[in-house]
Amino acid sequence: MAAPPDQGAAPNRATQRSRAKETRRQALLSAAAALFAANGFNRVSLEDLGAAAGVSGPAVYRHFPGKQAVLGALLLTVSQDLLDGGRRVVADAADPLAALGRLVQFHVDFALSNPDVIRVQDRDFSNLTDDDQAHVRALQRSYVELWVDVLAGIHDATDTADLRMRAHATFGLINSTPHSVRNHGRRMAIKSARPLLENMAMAALTAPG
Helix, strand or coil: CCCCCCCCHHHHHHHHHHHHHHHHHHHHHHHHHHHHHHHCHHHCCHHHHHHHHCCCCHHHHHCCCCHHHHHHHHHHHHHHHHHHHHHHHHHCCCCHHHHHHHHHHHHHHHHHHCHHHHHHHHHHHHHCCHHHHHHHHHHHHHHHHHHHHHHHCCCCCCCHHHHHHHHHHHHHHHHHHHHHHHHHCHHHHHHHHHHHHHHHHHHHHHCCC
16 A cells, blocks of 8 residues: 655645745845845946846846845845844843943944844935835835933933934944945954944943033
């Protein structure tokens, strides 16, 4: 008598295909971050993206409808990850000062780990579709307001506009650093830059108004 078919085989194969597809998608986004940062969005082709990710140019269309969609997915994913990560940090903190310290550590880690994405955001944001621009801005505003809410627990008599300015100034400080440390031996610079950045950010954020 023949053995009954393995009912779990088809779902397992589907899961493996899904994971493989997501792996290729992430590889394309990583390649896009590096290529867009190095050359600019307009100088990178789908064939360039495919070659960097180990697939053919036409195969990119299995994951994204076009190059602009790749840029949108890259910046939307990063913006959503920042917001989600920041929310987790705040939720796990015992008090506003602890939350602020962990937010600073979280953002410094992001900036030092993703210099290419920061450069793409700064230079190629205007190449997003109008809808993607609006979505990215909304996510980033929510991330800023997360910081503002934490700062309000430390500076309870300070105007919200001042707290928002502190947050933006801190992002400027932290986000600009990966570009400079790359020029002075990235591995050693990051090792020394991390505590310096964290201390400078905390000093600015907690200084009296």
